[in-house]
Amino acid sequence: MAENQGVLVYLEHREGKLLPIALEGLGAGRRLADTLGQRLSCVAIGSNIAQLASQAIAAGADRVYLMDSPELADYQPDIYLALMGQLVAEARPQVIIMGHTDTGREIAPRLAFRFGTVAVTDCVELNIDNTSGRLLATKPVYGGNALAVFSTDTDPQVVTVRTKAMAPAVPNASRQGEVITPAYKVEPSVVRARIVRRVLAESAGVKLEDAAVVVAGGRGIGGAEGFKQLEDLARLLKGAIGASRPPCDSGWISDTAQVGLTGKIIAPELYIAVAISGSSQHMSGCSGARTIVAINKDREANIFRHARFGVVGDWKKVLPAFTAKVKELLAS
Amino acid sequence: MNIIVCVKQVIDPEAPPSSFRIDPATNRAEMRGANPVIDPYGEYAVEAALRLKDAGGAKVTVISLGSNLLREVVKKPLAMGADELILLEDAAYDGGDSYSTALALAAAIKKIGQYDLILCGREASDTNAGQVGAGVAEILSLPCVTLAKRLEAGAGNLVVERVTSAGYDVVEVGLPAVITISNEIGEPRYPTVKGIMAAKKKEPLVWKPTDLGLDASRLGSAGRKVKLLRLYQPVYEGRCEFVEGQTPEEAGANLAIKLREAKVI
């Protein structure tokens, strides 16, 4: 069956710029295409997106498919999925890479099923098998307690990649590539689930995904009051606030603060985990931090297996003194 | 309204990571000392179904696929308030991937025949795949909305709030449809004593591959599209330096000094 050729990367973009996950996809895709000795293609869907082509070519693409039309300005999953289906049927790539994002999570599995196969989602490593030339996709399973290496015999081999897991492409403006505007058909009748409104709930201040310092609280914080204290520390360190899942579920803090497998994947310089046990699902979201510091009353808590520095104790006593001392040290 | 919820039996994802082990002989994982549970996101899906039932009345049918399904585990949705339980229980279903699992669930849903809504979890706690719901939708040619945090039934349609990394989308979908449920829907209810008693008495239907009209070669490990080549545990070196003090306050202050010395802050 393996007659399909090349690697196709789905490009996510905003305001005329490729998003980091697109550069990470291109970085991984270029490496795989080189190993296969095949072409790296990519596709962008949207309106007024011609300027993405040169960015994608600089980032390693040999071929850019642009589906650029005012009627594609707003993301509608059923339409985007149908367009991807048309392109894949035509271009017949061996490998399709999407980000494990809001979009990739919903499009990639359905796309794979349409071609009689399944995707491998949330991959942290991609390689080509030397002998078979097939894609080997590594992903965390059991909430991050284990890693699994998967492969498929059916083309296309569809994967989504975890944020910040792949080395991003380094742009080189002298690279050459071709731009193609493929024929496609937008059939409004394919839309059976329609996005009618997008609501942004993100708070002001440093964005969690971009913050160099993240101060995060867990179930042991006990309430919204405690998060105020964490916010003081975060502000002092010019960082952002994060949380494990229970504080979000309990409404102590916004859902968008959740760090982990089903929340945000972040890689700050410093991650301060307060009253978080360090479940594998939570660590999936923050184990890429350069330094993890933990405050927890339980010496056996799993978070200390990941932390570089730790204090065993009640955060209500440890944290105010810590914050005060940090303030003093930063002032001097 | 007829609602079908897909719920899986899994090893307990909330057990401490230190109890996790892989049996290299079988390539299977276990949580030592912890009993299996129903998949947490499946439980959120049951909760979502029961809320619709509370709001406007519904018949809620649960399907679980697997082998060695412990009755006290898979009956939990009944104890929570679901009406029927169908087990796809046979060695032939064992060791499947998202593909063969979705194929069997879709066949069972077709056999049930009457459905307005099919609910799945956003991802199972063992596979972390997030594909079976999408697969069922594609196989049955149904619309699909993923990562729902709120459902509201309208006239022949459903308004769904879908979690995004920056907030949420409001999605309108015609029925029947497949929806995958996220934890933002809210805590699943506890079974009541009355519910537990009723669940005890209720016998689940068990459907074998022949009941679904599916050849065993398309099910379980035989029907897989994705091959598991390796399963292993990542290792962490665990080099935490514990900062001490006479009092917790002193330990806190010492931690700040330590981070300063290490040029972390």
Ligand SMILES: Cc1cc2nc3c(=O)[nH]c(=O)nc-3n(C[C@H](O)[C@H](O)[C@H](O)COP(=O)(O)OP(=O)(O)OC[C@H]3O[C@@H](n4cnc5c(N)ncnc54)[C@H](O)[C@@H]3O)c2cc1C
């Ligand atoms: C499929 C799946 C996906 C999931 N995705 C995520 C995810 O994305 N993110 C996530 O976080 N979770 C996720 N979870 C949930 C996860 O399994 C855990 O339940 C959760 O991470 C636990 O959060 P916690 O550490 O805050 O709470 P707990 O595990 O209850 O830990 C609380 C900690 O606080 C400490 N503590 C209590 N009081 C104090 C005090 N006064 N001072 C100091 N320490 C104190 C305790 O010693 C304990 O270690 C997911 C689960 C599943 C099944």
Ligand SMILES: Nc1ncnc2c1ncn2[C@@H]1O[C@H](COP(=O)(O)O)[C@@H](O)[C@H]1O
């Ligand atoms: N064996 C199974 N039995 C019943 N439902 C399942 C099974 N496997 C997966 N599902 C459903 O599909 C969801 C997503 O599973 P997955 O695609 O494996 O992440 C789960 O939360 C369940 O709702």
